[in-house]
Amino acid sequence: MRAGVIIKAQSPRAFWFRVFDNAENQVNVGTFVTLENYESKADGPILARVTRVIRHNYLVDDRVIAQLGSEDVINTFRDYGIDIQYIAQSTLARASIIGYRVGTRFSKPLKPPKPMDFVYLPTEPELGRMLRLSGDGVRLVIGNIRSLTIPAELDANKLVSHHCAILAATGGGKSWLAGVIIEELALRAEIPIIIIDPHGEYSAMQVPRSSTENAKYVSNLVRVYVPGKVDTTNLDEYFRNKYGVERRYARFGINPRSLSLRLMEGLLNHYYGLTDAQRRILEEAWQYMSISNNELTSMEEFLSDLEKNGGRVVRGYGNELALSTLMTKVRMLVENRPFFITRPGEFYGNEPIRLLEIKELMEYGIHVLDLSGLDLIDQQALVALVLNKVFTTSATRRNKPVFIVVEEAHNYAPSVGSSLSTSTLVKIAREGRKFGVGLCIISQRPSKVHPDVLSQCLTQVFKRIINPIDLKYVRNIVEFISDEDLWEVRVLNEDDALVTGLAVPMPLPIKVRDRLTEHGGVTPTLTPRGNITV
Numbered sequence: 001m002r003a004g005v006i007i008k009a010q011s012p013r014a015f016w017f018r019v020f021d022n023a024e025n026q027v028n029v030g031t032f033v034t035l036e037n038y039e040s041k042a043d044g045p046i047l048a049r050v051t052r053v054i055r056h057n058y059l060v061d062d063r064v065i066a067q068l069g070s071e072d073v074i075n076t077f078r079d080y081g082i083d084i085q086y087i088a089q090s091t092l093a094r095a096s097i098i099g100y101r102v103g104t105r106f107s108k109p110l111k112p113p114k115p116m117d118f119v120y121l122p123t124e125p126e127l128g129r130m131l132r133l134s135g136d137g138v139r140l141v142i143g144n145i146r147s148l149t150i151p152a153e154l155d156a157n158k159l160v161s162h163h164c165a166i167l168a169a170t171g172g173g174k175s176w177l178a179g180v181i182i183e184e185l186a187l188r189a190e191i192p193i194i195i196i197d198p199h200g201e202y203s204a205m206q207v208p209r210s211s212t213e214n215a216k217y218v219s220n221l222v223r224v225y226v227p228g229k230v231d232t233t234n235l236d237e238y239f240r241n242k243y244g245v246e247r248r249y250a251r252f253g254i255n256p257r258s259l260s261l262r263l264m265e266g267l268l269n270h271y272y273g274l275t276d277a278q279r280r281i282l283e284e285a286w287q288y289m290s291i292s293n294n295e296l297t298s299m300e301e302f303l304s305d306l307e308k309n310g311g312r313v314v315r316g317y318g319n320e321l322a323l324s325t326l327m328t329k330v331r332m333l334v335e336n337r338p339f340f341i342t343r344p345g346e347f348y349g350n351e352p353i354r355l356l357e358i359k360e361l362m363e364y365g366i367h368v369l370d371l372s373g374l375d376l377i378d379q380q381a382l383v384a385l386v387l388n389k390v391f392t393t394s395a396t397r398r399n400k401p402v403f404i405v406v407e408e409a410h411n412y413a414p415s416v417g418s419s420l421s422t423s424t425l426v427k428i429a430r431e432g433r434k435f436g437v438g439l440c441i442i443s444q445r446p447s448k449v450h451p452d453v454l455s456q457c458l459t460q461v462f463k464r465i466i467n468p469i470d471l472k473y474v475r476n477i478v479e480f481i482s483d484e485d486l487w488e489v490r491v492l493n494e495d496d497a498l499v500t501g502l503a504v505p506m507p508l509p510i511k512v513r514d515r516l517t518e519h520g521g522v523t524p525t526l527t528p529r530g531n532i533t534v
């Protein structure tokens with residue numbers, strides 16, 4: 001169907017067209033339109049998307065506006081038979097050119113289209129063919145193209161291997177969408193998915209939202225891991241009340257010996273402070289300890305090991321003192337951090353705590369690391385430890401992809417200030433692709449995420465972002481986003497998303513689908529107080 005005719009095109013990027021009267025209802029902001037391919041007849045039509053619609057009335061110029069001081073004036077015009085509202089009105093639209101499909105991507109024309117060329121409204125099947133992913137790789141259907149029934153597909157291989165970012169203001173629907181991506185990936189590919197969950201919201205994925213086979217299948221894949229000595233009573237109770245079932249989880253512990261020197265030093269320094277002498281002793285001791293023994297031993301054995309190996313550098317009274325206070329600090333750290341275990345067979349209440357096995361996290365399934373009961377510094381240390389091991393294990397087993405979802409990524413790889421986990425995330429963002437380690441970072445403050453992490457995420461999923469600093473940052477750091485896309489990002493609804501980058505053939509406006517499993521994120525509402533006298 002012809003939707004209008006071009007009236008102005010000053011660049012190959014956009015054009016204005018007069019919308020035909022019979023197409024007015026179908027041309028809105030966001031509508032896809034096509035042009036005959038004036039550059040490459042062999043390829044399909046040129047696709048464009050309407051970014052502005054204005055209604056123009058050439059009689060309403062400045063002189064007429066000056067006259068329109070009251071309704072009476074308009075009625076006087078009408079008495080003379082001049083109904084300005086209808087006689088001189090036209091609808092004009094601006095469309096941004098996406099290009100014509102060549103292979104997997106769109107190629108932009110090099111010249112503008114010609115005025116008086118027709119603009120067409122494609123049918124849904126035509127549009128579906130243009131927007132479809134090519135090739136037969138795994139596709140994730142995360143919803144529909146907005147206002148249409150065409151499925152919105154992401155290329156799973158590109159999404160995983162070249163990392164992705166989900167960015168939006170708080171409550172913008174990030175974790176809902178992350179859940180959809182996780183469900184799709186788990187349904188369609190045999191890939192381990194590890195979720196860093198600082199709020200304990202992803203446990204809800206254990207509960208199917210419907211009785212469909214897919215919902216049951218995905219919910220059965222979910223394994224929740226809770227740090228050994230964290231009290232989870234409140235969360236468990238909330239879960240039980242909300243979903244009517246018990247939350248299933250395993251308590252895990254970390255062997256303090258398995259920490260890298262940097263992490264041990266970082267934690268000790270954060271909680272108790274370290275002197276230069278203590279640092280030196282720890283460095284010396286750690287070298288020998290971590291190489292010689294990595295299995296669980298009692299706290300006393302662990303400390304005596306530290307004393308023996310640290311003692312190699314101790315000369316004189318000052319250092320003796322440094323060693324003994326270092327040992328006290330290490331004891332306090334290990335005893336007070338809820339995620340350490342030093343001997344096999346530890347329990348929290350009557351729940352067993354077992355050593356966290358990285359190999360288990362790297363098997364097909366959805367593995368949720370619930371860090372909600374920990375201080376930020378402990379969360380960072382755990383993220384660094386776990387993800388480092390995932391990275392090194394992947395480097396040896398190659399060709400077996402793993403997908404890591406990091407909620408609140410600005411806390412684990414902040415752009416300013418230091419975090420124990422920044423270097424691990426930067427390393428995975430830069431080198432993970434080679435070993436099949438894919439990252440999905442989620443943040444409400446893109447400008448607070450380390451640029452070396454964000455810039456490596458070659459698929460970006462935007463939900464609503466309003467903060468001007470974040471918008472500007474996104475504009476600078478994200479390669480694929482245009483000014484029009486950025487404008488759209490401000491006004492997205494919570495179930496809308498805009499996906500740009502490698503996993504889609506062109507920036508796709510998406511209505512995100514419903515969840516198969518329960519969504520744990522809630523926005524509490526106020527309870528009205530009864531009997532108010534004002």
Ligand SMILES: Nc1ncnc2c1ncn2[C@@H]1O[C@H](COP(=O)(O)OP(=O)(O)OP(=O)(O)O)[C@@H](O)[C@H]1O
Binds near residue numbers: 169171172511519522
């Ligand atoms: N596609 C969707 N369909 C229906 N409801 C949705 C959709 N996306 C989000 N919502 C609603 O919006 C609410 C907020 O979404 P969500 O918890 O994903 O936001 P968020 O961006 O992760 O928030 P926060 O920054 O606080 O973590 C959800 O509780 C849900 O009710």
